[in-house]
Every structure is written in C-alpha cells, then in structure tokens.
Amino acid sequence: MYGILWCRALQPRTAQLPRPRANRGPNVGTFSMWYARDRRYILLETIDAWAECLNTSTVDGMIRLELFVTSNLQLKKVKDRSEMVVKVYGERMSEPSRAVIIFCKVNGIEFEEIEIDVLKNQNYSPEYKEINPMNQIPAIVDGDLKLFESHAILIYLSCAFPQVASHWYPSDVYKRAKIHSVLDWHHSFLRRGAAGFVFNSLLAPLSGIRSYPQVIIQAEEILLRSLSKLEHTWLKDGPFLAGNSQPSIADLILACEIMQLELLSEKDHDRILGPYMKVLQWVEDTKSATAPHFDEVHELLFESQKRFREQRATKSRKTQVKSKM
C-alpha cells in the first residue's frame, strides 16, 4: 500500500524528520504525527508498520512523507479525536487551572471539566491520587495519558490538536525557545511571588493556617521583582511576552497568575500593580485575545474578591466602632 502522509513537524523544518528510516523492518517509523492539511484530523500515535520512507519534502511548512507500507498492515489509526474527550481536573480559583480551561475553550477543544475543590482537600482523595500522585491541580487525562504540570499540559494540547492556532506554541525553534524560557522563569519568580504573597497574606489567615510576616515580606519582594522584569524585559518588545505580536501559552499562564492579585484589597492591588503600565495593558490584551472565555472563567475569582472586600469592610467598621467606645 502506498500512502502519502502530511504532517506538521514537531521539530523545526530545517532539522531531520522524527526518525523515518530507509531500511525495511518492523517499527521502522515510530513517531507522532497527525494527518492534517484540510483533511480529517486524526492523531496517529505510532505507526507500527513495515514502511520504507521513499521521499520527504517540505511544502509550506508541512512535511510530506511518501511511505510504502506492506499490504497486510495498514497505517494504524490509534486514536480518532472525535471519540475522545479530554478530562481537565482543576478548579477556577487555581491560576494554572484557569489557563488550561480558557485554552481549551478558545481553541474549541472538547473537554470535560471535573472540579477538584482544594479547600475541601479533594486533591488528596484516593481517586484523584490515581490521576495525579502529586495531589496538585490541574491535571488532564487524554486517553491513556495522565499529565500534570500546566506548562506541560498546554504544550501537549497545542501539539495534539491541529486546530490550535500556531501562535499559541509556534513551531519556529527560536520563538518556541523564548516561550520555554519565560515559562521556566515564571516558576521561580512570578508564580513564587504572586501565589506566595496571596496565599500567605490572605488565604492562609482566612483558612486558619499560620503565616509568618517574614515569609509575606519575602514573597512580596519576589513579586515586585518579577513585575519589574515583566515590565522591562519580557514586555519591552511587543504587546505579548518575548516580543510576540500574538499571545502564546506563556501569556495565558502568566496573565492568569497576575489575575490572582485581584483577591487582594483594592489598596494593595493598586499599590502593587499600579506602577506597571505595560503589565496592566498586557493583561487587557490577553483578555481581549481570549474573549469572552477569559472573563467567564474568572467569574468565580471576582465573586470571591467581592466577598473578601465586603468582609474586610465589615471588619474595619467593627474595629472603628470599638475604638470609639
């Protein structure tokens, strides 16, 4: 059987194709690709076949493989996307969970959202531990794959679903490297600062967990340093991170992180974010680029913000009344 397969390379177009070999033999080509180019989108996980790769060529960024497959084996269609629905485990108070949910909605990825309420310790249930032994959210299940860590999840979804627009995770090796760079930087800086500050100064006391002033000060320092780096380094060349003119998965993740600061008092929020005009504009630009889903997925966060601010206001009025007595 002679077949022509088109695929989008996971590696840059100038590099070698993922492992096609010229010799005959079983499992000659074991690589992931998808059958794209205006035809049906199916994910072909592996091609276990006797196949000789006769020719490869690159046309408009798509790679065309001519394969000769033995007559008693067919190109194996391991997964038909239409039969599978991604399960997304998370909750909308969690920054990375929101990024994954928004990404799926924006890109028309059919998914089932399964809420894991961290305040009720549902992430420690035996059933969830089977999905993610790290007891953290988000996690996804796609067929046999169980995957955690939001950056890894978004990269996987960008590659597994051909309808995802290329600006989310460009195949250009240089642009992609810059996105990896900002995602890695995020772990140790913005996430550490923002999540650390919001948790220790607000959520921990509310949940009766002890928090230390020194830890809060340190988290705020890291947060402010991170915002400065966003403003002066990551956003210096263009509306989106790393000089991109359209958003990538990095913009979505980091913008959701910044949104968590909405839980702070209006005074603290404005004090911390006010000086960073580029950061504020970039959050708006990311919102617009993912409208209406960004706002919809953030509704729960804003309900909590309203509740916290009302609680603070009530507490403050009570304190004022007491001090006058």
Added chain:
Amino acid sequence: MTLKVYCDRMSQPSRAILIFCKMNGIDFEEITINILKNEQHAPEYKAINPMSQVPTIVDGDFTLFESHAILIYLSCKYPGVASHWYPSDLVERAKVHSALDWHHANLRRGSVGAIVNNVLLPLNGLPFNAQAAEEAEKTLVKALTILETFWLKDGPFLSGRSQPSIADLNLVSEVMELQLLSEKEHDRILSPFKKVLQWVEDTKSATAPYFEEFHGVLYKARDEFRALIAAKSGEK
C-alpha cells in the same frame, strides 16, 4: 559562529548543558561566569542576560537563558542530537516536560535551600536559621521520595524510560550539588533512596566520561568547603 555557553561548573544547570553539548558533539565555547565572585551581576553579563543568572547561551544573534529551554533548543536545533534526549513522540515528550516543570518547585527548591542553609550561610559566617533549614530539608526529602516512588518506579530513568532524557541530566546534576553537604548530612539524607542513587550512577555511566569531567570543580569545592566548615566548628 560557535555556540557560546556562559556558565559556572559550580551551577547545576550549567553542568547539564556542558555535558549535553559534549555528549552530542556540539561545538561550543565555555565562558566562565564565577557566581561566587558575583560576576553574574557585572554590567557586561547583565547585557547578555538581564536576569543575572547562569547559564545563558548565545547562538549567533540568538540569546537564551533558563536551562530547560536551552536543552530543548539544542535538542531541536542540532540534528546530531540522539532522539532519546528529547523524544519526538508527543506523549513521551509531555512526560519530559512534566518532570522538568516539577523539578523547579520541588527538587531544585529543596536542594538549593539545603545548600544555602547548611553550607553557604556558615561559610560566610552568617547565622544559622533552623526554621529555614528544616523547611528546606522537608522539601528536599519530599522531592527525593517522589523521585524514588513515582518518577523512577518504572525504569532506570525518569518516567520509565530506558535511556536518559534532558530531564535526567538536569535533575541528576541537581542531586549532585548535595555533594557540597558534609559527608554525614549527605549520607543521612540520600542513603534511604536506593533508586535515586542507582539512577545517578546510571546517568553518570550514560554520559561518561564527560559527567565526571564537568563535576571535577564541584568535588574540589566539596573538599574545600568541608575542610573550612570543620575548621570553623573546631574553632568554636
């Protein structure tokens, strides 16, 4: 133009990149940025990497920092790189990304915390913070436990792989940094984790002779630090 690698062999991610380049026959120029002398804060280096951290690479007119991003870039850019380092299979690749991401807030945070509190602070005559040291050790031991019982449960390398990936190289380099602890502390913390110790040996073998070559500086520093700290406690 040759790839430039700005690094310090005392830095875990720097070593991972140096070993990777040698293993894969990537021509490069190693430019040392001495972090103990704060050379990463020099204006010339800040112009290359505004985050003032090592490692950074400069490939022609392309500059890149963050070691995971660098290793992925090198795997994709240089066709001679063997496929097991950064598999093209979508699912295998996702697991490599997952391990690399997990590393940041877990193994790295624990390991760096343990070294700072137990080695760097006493070396610089700064007071010992028992609480911070305890937190760091808790994070480190938790990470080692997860490596032992999850990441290494199915096979010699992370995520059940039979050959090392860039995640193995990076994370093993991190575990090696614990050599800087006193022999007693090192053995106390690491000895319960048999699979972790075997995995370090397997990664060393898979990257011989470069692994030992690039860890030479670390071993030398270890011996010096241990002697200095012993002398300081002797004085007390």
